[in-house]
Amino acid sequence: MLTEQEALEHILSSVTALPSQSVPLREGVRSYAARAIHATIPLPGFDNSAMDGYAVRAEDTRTTEPLRVTGAIAAGDVAGVSLEPHTAIRIFTGAPMPPGADAVIMQEDVSTDAEKKSIVCKEPVELGENVRVLGCDLCVGQRIVDKGEPLNAARLAVLASQGLTHVDIAEAPRIAVVTTGDELIPPGEPLLPGKLYNSNGIMLEAMLRSVGISSPITFHHLRDNLEETVSALRELTRQHDFIILSGGVSVGEHDYIKPALKALDIPAEFWRVKVKPGKPVLFAKTVSSPRPCHLFGLPGNPVSSHVTFHLFVRPALLKVLGAGNASRSLPRVSATLTRAMKNRGDRPHYIRGVHEDGKFTPTGVQQSHALFSLSRANAFLRMDPEQELAEGATVQALLCD
Template sequence: MTSAPTDATATPSGPPARPPLMPLDEALARVLAQATPALEPEWVSTFEADGRVLARDVASGLAVPPLDNSAMDGYAVHAADCAAPGAELGVAQRIAAGSVGTPLAPGSAARIFTGAPVPPGADAVVMQEETQALAEGACVRIQVAVKAGQCIRKAGEDVARGAVILRRGERLTPAGIGLAAGVGLDRLAVARRPRVALLQTGDELVTPGTVAPQDMQPGMIYNSNRFFLRALLQRLGCAVVDQGVVPDDRAATTEALRAAAADCDVLLTSGGVSVGEEDHVKPAVRELGALDLWSIAIKPGKPFACGHVRRADGSAAHFIGLPGNPVSSFITFLLLVRPFLLRLQGVVDVALPTLSMRADFQLGRPDKRREFLRVRRNAEGGLDLFPNQGSGVLTSMHWADGLVDHPAGSTIATGDLVRFIPLSELLA
């Protein structure tokens, strides 16, 4: 990501003046502007394509179904022979799925099974339950009046020959994979997986499993961000290069970033990006490339950094720095990093999915920042608010099934309609 630095500048009176808070929509537009060009395509097995982003349109080389076929087990007939209940017809042939019958003569029926092609001449299928077999199956009595076209799936009614069934830039789902397979495609062109280096800094961070809880020293904390960020990246189809915890040392930080940039598309860190805070990531990124620090007008998640780290060949890896508080890190990832990584893979529509829902809580204190409140749907069709909305309370993210996108400077009264963002779609 290339952008001009926006650090605080000195004022005539002395102390640096902090830049105004940047609106989220502006920050997102700036981030997405850096996600071009999209990653190059690669071919993968259709079996392995779930969640991948298509790099080109997929058109069908055949009609689906290729022939008119029976929607159920029963008898193929001429509708004119069965205009009234009680018609008795000779059974001239038996057609199973995978076989093709011969033309059906008037006054006769064909025993047919679900999915089998309807024989030429037949224009209706009567379900087995509406018939009675006679003469040990040699004849059949049609017990209902038959209408032309009933119980027949027409050729091409699912997919027309030449139709585009999947679009470039869409994330493949199980249904999409089934569509591709249904027109005979065993390989698909998809965007290459982004390689994302995940780096953590801070001598206070402890990796779970290395120190027992009872042996933790004062001031030390377990590194939860590394775990949920890795999981979020993997859900977005990224190949994660986990660099672990980098020591709080300028030379070590610079070398870790340099090495990661050589092999990765994106470098992602959490912590140490608050304006004015001293840490080794900011000077290391500036030494190797460029860094932009933003204070975004959202709560939680105000501090955010982006930039790039140059490689030896002159190209660059994107850099993104998230805030260190776990909820702030989690939410800024969803709001900014997720759409960036999707756009990098070629996804066009990266807008937040929102629903209008009823608030079964009140929020009487307006905030100057746009808030993202952790909520959960209740049995009455409304939303409950987690009682502690602190940026360090990761319990709130585990408890919640969505976020309320709450505008700055406003309050919420019980019964108000609010913008609900379901986490199920963001985490899919």
């Protein structure tokens, strides 16, 4: 039985980023840059006004003598006029600074005389005040996006400021979600005795979307039948890069995933991890295909499936999507524990809870079937075997979906 770290290291060493593709900027959100990008245009591209006001020479504002207004420049104009000493030019936010001007005085800081077309400065301005200087935000050659960096709205805006229309990201992986078990039926059908609605399918899809998977995901449900399982996995491994299986990976008489993989000559690289919830976790990879298929077998209990997805599937998918190391781990935040806790088991236990206002509070029942308790949680607390934590202890919470 592997430790969490051993299992994760094994998985990450087995997956690689997919080939890159160029997509329109608007389709790149929540993706990861496939290459570093450097600026070719400075920001701003010219000296311009940061305020509505008057372009002036700073030294001319140190007197109460009126300054004659000789013109006006709006955003988008070309500064076709020059500023002469002891004059001012009406200027608007974003407009280019006229030659001869070295500051902008805000319109609130002047008195205007419409008849004489002049202003009087109420107080002086400093050299360069209210002026955005060429390249003060971004200079040519500066790296604006690193390889593996997430592409959020602001980063896409910077790329657009460079005149770019497309960005390189990893090709979207082909993913199948497979649930198993005769006891599961689709939501919407009559609930017969002994049956359960299939909740893991929608949960796994939602978590895949939250990772940034935007491509179509195929869904399949397998009955507890070896021949059907072998046939389905044979086809699915040919058509997908990832197969996320829920249930059927333990050692019970109705668990057919491992026997099916054996029949297909796909060896399970591991199938148990020392973690709670979620000990029966399977990882396998096809070797005959030119583009390997990675199989993750997660436990059927919803909490176990949820936790192990975050621990093992999420980092692997992020690597395939081109995410850098810093983006693969769940965010960590310090929190104060609101009640004493003890892990009485011999495996690390991921407690589900709420992180709010700097506090971590466990949510209800901490058993692997407790779906409602899971639904109230937004964070995990990892506790070592036999670890005790007092109320008020400072802990590290892992923020999750």
